[in-house]
Amino acid sequence: MFLRIMKKGILVLGLLLITVSCSEYQQLLKSTETAPKYAAAEELYNEGVAEDNNNKLKKALRLFEDIEPELRGKPQGERLVFLVADTYYQLEDYYNAPFQFERFLQLYPNSQKAEEAAYKSAASYFYRSPRYDLDQTDTNKAVEELQVYLNNYPDGEFVESANEKATELRIKLEKKAYEIAKQYHHTEYYKAAIASFNNFISDYPGSPFREAAYFYRFDSAYRLAINSFQVLMEDRLEEAKEFSAAYKKYYPEGEYTSQLEDALLEIDKRLQNF
Template sequence: MFLQMMKKAILLVAVLTLTVSCGEYQTLLKSDDAGAKYTYAEELYNEAQEENSKKKYRKALRLFEQIVPQYRGKPQGEKLSFLFANTYYQLGDFYLSSYEFERFQQSYPNSDKLEEAAYKKARSFYELSPRYDLDQTDTHKAIAELQAYLNTYPEGEHAEAANDMAAELRIKLERKEYEIAKQYHLTGEARAGNYQAAITSFTNFLSNNPGSPFREDAQYYRFDSAYQLAVNSFRELMQERLEQALEYSQEYKKYYPEGEYSEAVEASTEDIKSRLQNF
């Protein structure tokens, strides 16, 4: 009986505390007291960090949004601007976090939070980078920002993470370029001109991405595009195209003598040599 009464009392106190807290917060939202809003918003922010609470970050953000303009250029403005940007970041609103971190960098170029702001701005663009098959504007921006961070802080706290993210994003761009070329190859049977487009695209890809994980695939599909183009050509064009395909075959075998596509390349190469004997 006593324990039940204690539990009810504790619950009642918690409810009353929450009610008072919510009432205080709502009153502050309508208040013109910027100092009180600053103090309470910072308390909410610190609690949100300790508890990893999205709810408290959102509550702090509403107060920050009201007072940030009033503190620009004032001594408290530097800290407030960083907390404001980082709140967006913690809430996953990466468009606004990237914007606010950029604004912080421009406004406070001597801040001791400058490195963290540069990294989180770059990380924001990294988080905005879409699937490889979509527009990659944010991916290019993220790579540029990550590289800017690495150039400025080569031994920085987040240098390893920044390098890893930049490498991941470059592979994403390579995949997009590779998949475009491969699509030309896959549609070549329906439209012969696409085989030529595939050859050109794969050649450009190999030139632009010497260390790509898609390099062997690109070598093979360039060869196969050339082979398919040759064997489906008019006779007057066939010899030259067979010889070109043979060159691509030799290049594949040079770099990948025991590669994934070795058997397919060898079979097609034998067919090319057989056909060339007729010329």
């Protein structure tokens, strides 16, 4: 019985504190005094980051944006503009965050927070990047912005993270280009597949998909040849052999060697007829 009363008392006290807190916050919003708003907003921001509490971050943001016109051009203005941008970032609003960070950098290019703002602006585009089979505009923008950060801060605090993000995005772009070429192969548009694999091999020399691209370029040429009219077949079989030689040059014990050798036997057999 006593425990039940205690639990009810704690619940009532908690609700009372929330009510008081909400009431105080509403009073702050209506207030015309900048200093208490700023202090409360920064406290809410710090608690929101520490607790991963979006509700507190949203309250902080509302107060920050309310007092920003009053502090513009004043000593506190620099920190305030950064906190507005970072609050959007902490809220994972990756569409507003880069705009706010870029505004901060335009207003305060020599700030001690400039590097962090540049990194988080670029990182926002990274988090906006969609899966590889969708439009990659944001991915390209993220790669560009991360590279700008790395160029400007080669020894910066966030270099390792920026490099990891840039590498992940480049692999995503490579995967998209590779899958487009492979789709041509699977749908039997072999000429388009060969052209796409040629472009891929040229554009992405260090790609993890490079060996597969060499093989499927050969396989596309092989299938194009054996399905050609007789008058075209010989030249196309020879081209396929050239592509097989390129694969074996770079991958003498590659994953696709067995399949390639089987196809080469068929190519040599057919070439004997010419």
